[in-house]
Amino acid sequence: MTENRFWRLDRHPEGDDFAAALSLQSETLPPIGEGQIRLKNEYLSMDAGTRMWMGEREDGYQPPLPLGSPMSGQSIGRVVESRDDRFAVGSLVRVFGQWAEYSTVVPDEAWAVTLDDDVPDIRQHFGVLGLNGWTALYGVRDIIGLVEGDVLVVSAAAGATGSLACQIGRNLGAKVIGIAGGPEKCAILTDRFGVDMAIDYKNEDVAERIVAFGEAPTAYFENVGGAILDAVMPNMALKGRIGVCGLIAGYDRDEPMPGPKHFDQVLMKRLRIEGIFLPDVPEKGPELYERLLGWLREDKIDLPFDITEGIENTLVAYGRMMTGKNVGKTLLKL
Ligand SMILES: NC(=O)c1ccc[n+]([C@@H]2O[C@H](COP(=O)([O-])OP(=O)(O)OC[C@H]3O[C@@H](n4cnc5c(N)ncnc54)[C@H](OP(=O)(O)O)[C@@H]3O)[C@@H](O)[C@H]2O)c1
Known part of the structure; x- marks a missing residue:
């Protein structure tokens, strides 16, 4: 008999008070059913969109999780039981499952993918080679249509998706302006991720700094919304393109986010x-993966990890990301 600890959503969180909304539960797992696989998870991905x-x-873009459900999210683990021939016991698999020690899923319902063990770091299957990298490349290249010579602004630029969008912009020949909270993050943006200018939105006037760059942004990869969007939008160049990847400033609101102040622009x-939204284009996955893996092997893209250990500390990891204590990809190691 296998014991499994998992996080359950008991009530809707208020602000960042996740401890009052989720609880750690324990269950004895029944044998897996026909067509299911079971993973022993090694890492849980902390994703702001959840x-x-x-x-x-x-x-x-996703219906609310019913109260009383296991908290859903991405995990990577080894298959320990399988009733699906495509997923061998022992193989490394990523699923959209639960925040849990074990994930029991029907592979096609959980977007299960067998992963290549032979990559520089298997954790990158969440980062450069996973949802964050794919979203950043698809967003910057295909939605924004970035070309050499563009001036690209990226918000939440020191986080997982944003730091990859910055580096992809740089790799595609753009000048990059990254916006993040605090001088330490801004130093990492310039020193490690190679942006041309970093703006500390907590201590600097974002609009003034963008004007000071001297070239109006032609492209904007937006992760935040609210005050940052209001500062960037009126300073865009004629015919600028804005790709809206996320609006984290409004995720804890129960009502719609107010529209941009400068919508007239x-x-x-x-x-x-x-x-x-990457799930719109599942057919692009293999090509995005190959491109990103090429950059990873050539050291042209990099993503640090913010790791917290132990299932009981999942909310610590999640809180670090939602309150900006992370740099790069936030993971929970089991
Ligand atoms: N559309 C899609 O399919 C898709 C897929 C993946 C991610 N996303 C989006 O990408 C964004 C980043 O997600 P992630 O999972 O990669 O997390 P992340 O960027 O690693 O972490 C979130 C970051 O957001 C910043 N932040 C938090 N609250 C903020 C606020 N009120 N104002 C400004 N910045 C704030 C924090 O950085 P600072 O310290 O700099 O504030 C924090 O580090 C989210 O908006 C997410 O929804 C979208």
Whole structure:
């Protein structure tokens, strides 16, 4: 008999009070059913977007998680039991499953993928080679349509998705302006991720710094919304393109985020705005993966990890990411 600890969503969180909303539960796992596989998880991915389905809003890109459900999220683990011939016992697999020690899933319902063990760091299957990397490359290259010579602004630029968007922008020949909270993160943006200018939105006037760069941004990879969007939008170049990847400043709201203050600039500057959502284009996965793996092997892309250990500390890891204590990809190691 295998004991499994998992996190359950008991109530909708208020702000960042995740401890009052989720509880660690224990269960004895039944044998797996026909068509299922079971993973012993090694890492849980902390993803900011999951905050949306902890809440009650029905108009997100994913329906709210019913209260009383195991908290859902991505994990990587080894298959320990399999009733699906495509997934051999012992293989490394990524699933969209639960925040749990073991994930029991039907592979096709959980987007299960067998992973290559022979990569520089298997944790990159969440980062450069996973959802964050794929979203950043698809967003920067295909949605924004970045070309050499563009000036790209990236918000939440020291986080997982943002730091990859910065480096992809640089690799594609753009000048990059990264926006992040605090001088330490800004130093990492310039020293490690190679941005041309870093803006500390907690201590600097974002609009003034963008103007001071001397070239108006032609492209914007948006992860935050709110005050940062309001500072960047009126300073975009004519015909600028904005890819909206995330709006983390509003994820703890129960009502829609107020519209951008300078929406009129869409007309005045003939801006184009489009959302970025990777599940729209599953067929692009293999090509995105190969491109990113090539950059990883050539040391042209890099993603540090912010690791917390132990299932009982999952909310510590999650809180670090949601309150900006992380640099790069936040993971829970089991
Ligand atoms: N569309 C998609 O399919 C997709 C896929 C992956 C990620 N995303 C989006 O990408 C964004 C980043 O997600 P991630 O999982 O990679 O997390 P992350 O960037 O590693 O961590 C979140 C970061 O957001 C910043 N932040 C938090 N609250 C903020 C606020 N109120 N104002 C400004 N910045 C704030 C913090 O950095 P600072 O210290 O700099 O504030 C924090 O480090 C999210 O908006 C997420 O929804 C979208």
